[in-house]
Amino acid sequence: MEEKNLICISCPIGCHMTVTLDNEEVSKVEGNTCKRGAAYAEKEITNPTRFVTSTVKVKNGQVERVSVKTELDIPKSKIFDVMKEINSVEVSAPVKMGDTIIENVAGTNVNIIATRSVK
Amino acid sequence: MKEYDIVVIGGGPAGLAAAYSAKENGIDNILIIERDNILGGILNQCIHNGFGLHVFKEELTGPEYAERYANLVEEKNIEYILNSMVLSVDENKVVTVMNEEDGIFEIQAKAVILAMGCRERSRGAINIPGYRPSGVFSAGMVQRLMNMEGYIPGKEVVIFGSGDIGLIMARRMALEGAKVKAVVERKPYSSGLQRNIVQCLDDYDIPLLYQHTVSKVVGKDRMEGVVLSKVDDKKQAIPGTEEFVSCDTLLLSVGLIPENEISRDLGVKMNRKTSGPIVGENLMTNVEGVFACGNVLHVHDLVDHVTMESNIAGKKAAEYIKMNKVDTSGKKIQLIPDKGVSYLVPDHINLSTLSDDVTVRFRVTDVYEGAYVDVNFDDELAIHRKKPFLAPGEMQEIKLKKDYILEHQNTDNITFKVEAK
Numbered sequence: 001m002e003e004k005n006l007i008c009i010s011c012p013i014g015c016h017m018t019v020t021l022d023n024e025e026v027s028k029v030e031g032n033t034c035k036r037g038a039a040y041a042e043k044e045i046t047n048p049t050r051f052v053t054s055t056v057k058v059k060n061g062q063v064e065r066v067s068v069k070t071e072l073d074i075p076k077s078k079i080f081d082v083m084k085e086i087n088s089v090e091v092s093a094p095v096k097m098g099d100t101i102i103e104n105v106a107g108t109n110v111n112i113i114a115t116r117s118v119k
Numbered sequence: 120m121k122e123y124d125i126v127v128i129g130g131g132p133a134g135l136a137a138a139y140s141a142k143e144n145g146i147d148n149i150l151i152i153e154r155d156n157i158l159g160g161i162l163n164q165c166i167h168n169g170f171g172l173h174v175f176k177e178e179l180t181g182p183e184y185a186e187r188y189a190n191l192v193e194e195k196n197i198e199y200i201l202n203s204m205v206l207s208v209d210e211n212k213v214v215t216v217m218n219e220e221d222g223i224f225e226i227q228a229k230a231v232i233l234a235m236g237c238r239e240r241s242r243g244a245i246n247i248p249g250y251r252p253s254g255v256f257s258a259g260m261v262q263r264l265m266n267m268e269g270y271i272p273g274k275e276v277v278i279f280g281s282g283d284i285g286l287i288m289a290r291r292m293a294l295e296g297a298k299v300k301a302v303v304e305r306k307p308y309s310s311g312l313q314r315n316i317v318q319c320l321d322d323y324d325i326p327l328l329y330q331h332t333v334s335k336v337v338g339k340d341r342m343e344g345v346v347l348s349k350v351d352d353k354k355q356a357i358p359g360t361e362e363f364v365s366c367d368t369l370l371l372s373v374g375l376i377p378e379n380e381i382s383r384d385l386g387v388k389m390n391r392k393t394s395g396p397i398v399g400e401n402l403m404t405n406v407e408g409v410f411a412c413g414n415v416l417h418v419h420d421l422v423d424h425v426t427m428e429s430n431i432a433g434k435k436a437a438e439y440i441k442m443n444k445v446d447t448s449g450k451k452i453q454l455i456p457d458k459g460v461s462y463l464v465p466d467h468i469n470l471s472t473l474s475d476d477v478t479v480r481f482r483v484t485d486v487y488e489g490a491y492v493d494v495n496f497d498d499e500l501a502i503h504r505k506k507p508f509l510a511p512g513e514m515q516e517i518k519l520k521k522d523y524i525l526e527h528q529n530t531d532n533i534t535f536k537v538e539a540k
Contacts, residue, residue, distance in 0.1 A: 007313045011172050012421055014313030016508060031507075050318065053166045053180055054294060055266055062156075064269040067166035067182045076322065083294050097186050115166065116182035 001027075006044055010036040017041055049073035053115070054086045056101055061093030061118040068101050069115050074108045081106035093118045123198075124148040124440045125433075126214050126228035128205045128381065131160020133413020134234035135188040136426040140433025141232075142195045146440050150226065151192070151199035152216060158192065158199065159185025160236055162422060164263045167287055169314075173423035184422060205235075208385045212408060230408040230436045233382055233396065234429065237375040237414040239284075242336075245373050247279075249335045254342030258284040258372035262291070271295055273368030277345050278302045279333045281309035281316075282512070283420065285372025290319035292370075299325045300364055303347060305332050305354045308486050310512035312420065332356055333369065342367050375418045385409065392462040393417040399447065400468045400477045401435040402428070407445060410436050417464050417480070420514050424480065435472075446471045452530050459483050459490075459537025461511070468519075470528055477519045483509045483537055491538040492517065496530040509537065 001022055008015040013033065019041045020028035026045055029038045043049060051073050055065040074082055082105050089102060095118045102112035124146050127134045130153030138151050157163055162170070165181030172178055175187065192199065203218040212228040239257040256264075256272055262284065264270045274297050278285045281304040289299045302320060307329050309316055320327050328347065334356045335346035344365040348356035377395040379387070387396045387404045395416040396404040403410050412432035413425045439445050449471035454463045463481045487509040494502035494517060502517060509515065519533070 007317050009314040009318045011178075012169055012312050012314060014513075016313070050322065051168050052294070053168060055166060055269065057269065063267055065267060067180060067266060069166075069168060069180055079294070079322075087295075097183060115180040116163070116186055 004045070006041055008032060008037045008040050010034075010040045019045060021045065048076040050076050050079060052079055052082050052086075054083060056086060056112075057090040058095065058118050059090060059092045061095070063118055066091065066095050066101075066118045067115045068112050070105065070108075071111045071113050074105070074110050078106055078108055082108065082112075086112060120213070120225050120227050122148075122227040123150045123229070125150075125230045125232060125436050126212075126226060127151045127232045127234055128208070128214070129153065129160065129234035129236055129413075129415070130155070130158040130199055130201070131234065131236050131413065132162055132184070132188060132422045132425050133236065133415070133429040133432075134232070135159070135192050136429035137232045137234055137410075137412055137433035137436070138197050139188070139191055139195060140430040141437045142197055142433075144434045144437035146437045149197050151197065152203050152205055152214070153199060153201050154204045156201050158189040158201070161259070164259070164266045165287075166266045167291075170422050173421070174426045181422075188426075205381060208381055208409070210386065210406070230410065230439050232432055232436055233379075233387075233404075233409065233411040233415050234413050234432075235378045235381065235415045237377045237418055239371070240374040240376055242371060245371070247333055247336055249337060250339045252336065252338040252340055252342045254338070254367050255336060255369045256371070258288045258370045261370055262288055265291060265295070271297065273342075273366070274298065275300060275366040276368045276370060277333070277347075277364055277366045278370040278372060280304065280372035280374070281311050281327060282372045282374065283311040283315055285370065286311045286315040286319040288370055288372065289325050290323060293323040293325065297368075299323070300366055301325070301347070302327045303331045303333055304329050305350050306330070308510060308512075310510075312513065334361060336369060337363070342369060345369055375414065377415045377418065379415060382411070382415070387411075390417075390462065390466060392456075393464065395464075397466045398464065399451070399472065400465045401445070401472045402432040402465065403435060403439070403445065403447070403472075408436075408439055417462070419480075420512070424514065424516070427478070428480070431475075438474075450528065452524070452528075453532050454479065455532050455534045456481065457534045457536035459485065459487070459539070460535045463535055468524060468533075470525075473521060473524060476521050477524065478516050479519060479535070480514055480516045481535060482511050482514055484511060486510045487537055487539055489540040493536050493538050494519070495534045495536075496527045497532060499527070501527075501533075
């Protein structure tokens with residue numbers, strides 16, 4: 001039995017959690033105030049993931065950049081691969097919030113989508 | 120002169136929510152005045168996620184939160200003007216505005232909602248010795264440069280202050296390939312959210328140096344580095360602990376100040392702790408018909424809380440317009456921050472205007488684990504709430520039930536205090 005302390009990043013509350021590991025498997029999560037905390041703890045121990053947010057160049061728009069995000073969380077180890085691809089593309093205005101900017105970014109099966117509209 | 124029932128100063132999350140709420144409460148003649156070229160305020164540069172969990176029940180980025188709210192305002196046909204700066208509001212609620220197209224012009228309001236937000240403390244406010252080379256920025260300024268305008272200001276970065284903006288920008292710069300050498304914090308704890316220390320610093324192996332300060336900026340034309348020093352318990356640099364760290368960029372994330380120049384000139388009384396207006400439970404200031412909400416009232420951690428607070432300002436402003444007056448002459452119950460509590464918003468409850476439960480927002484003065492927050496109505500203990508973790512960086516809220524307040528209307532003072540373990 002091994003115990004690990006984690007701080008939940010699922011929401012701004014930031015619960016301090018204690019995770020009990022039994023043969024490298026999560027057997028107990030304490031200190032979380034909601035289900036998302038338990039799910040995060042499980043994931044963080046086995047396959048940590050993150051959302052990535054950044055910006056992409058826009059041509060002929062009212063602003064120079066459109067903000068983007070990974071539609072779902074991606075493996076933490078892929079963050080810089082995702083960034084590299086985000087920085088290699090350019091889009092033209094108009095862009096609408098929710099538009100897909102990159103499909104299957106860095107082989108993660110996750111799309112990059114716009115988080116604002118640019119006229 | 121154009122006339123409006125309600126003029127909202129500021130088109131950020133506070134102003135948008137207040138205007139929308141006023142409209143929902145039956146007022147049609149509303150104008151939002153925004154100085155930027157887009158609605159949404161600072162949310163537009165906060166491209167990270169973590170917004171909207173309470174209000175939209177999902178996790179959004181700042182621009183998404185802003186655009187959704189701006190769309191709500193558009194759908195309701197609420198009037199707004201962009202690129203327009205409010206210069207003053209006088210005691211008759213004449214709002215003086217300036218923009219490039221119309222020059223200087225006046226608008227007559229019946230009620231005014233102050234929603235100007237806050238701005239960053241600058242290097243001048245914290246007196247760092249040294250020349251004034253290029254490369255010293257406030258963190259929010261760099262956030263705008265990077266996220267909206269597409270510039271990276273430097274490649275080797277030190278960040279002073281571990282508030283949320285500093286933490287978020289540490290990650291943002293690391294993602295774009297900059298080397299973030301350290302985040303420096305004078306206090307023994309961070310004023311930012313715990314989650315941001317995990318996902319912005321730990322994920323990128325960025326060291327957080329507690330009880331350190333930037334004691335000098337080195338470089339004359341361009342920054343060459345900073346001198347860091349350890350600090351004592353009074354946050355004073357300890358001689359002999361200096362260490363030079365080379366960098367081309369220093370980001371300052373050293374606090375936010377509510378932007379209340381207009382409010383002060385209008386005669387709005389201020390709370391010295393929050394640097395925001397003193398308001399009752401209806402979020403009205405001492406100037407009748409002038410309300411305040413969001414970061415101009417007190418600096419929040421979460422935009423969701425700004426929205427919820429601003430909904431109340433909008434509703435109360437709408438009630439004021441409909442009744443054409445507000446009676447606050449009756450009994451007031453004073454809210455008093457006691458041991459371990461640095462401030463409370465609102466400042467008091469007017470029994471004559473009390474119409475809902477009252478959400479009291481506050482910050483604690485220190486880090487506490489396993490403490491209780493006690494709320495006393497005079498000598499009677501009304502709430503004894505366990506709080507596993509309290510820190511000054513995390514705003515707290517406790518709801519006072521309207522019925523309970525009315526049952527205890529002889530109360531003079533409601534005090535909030537932290538009972539440490």
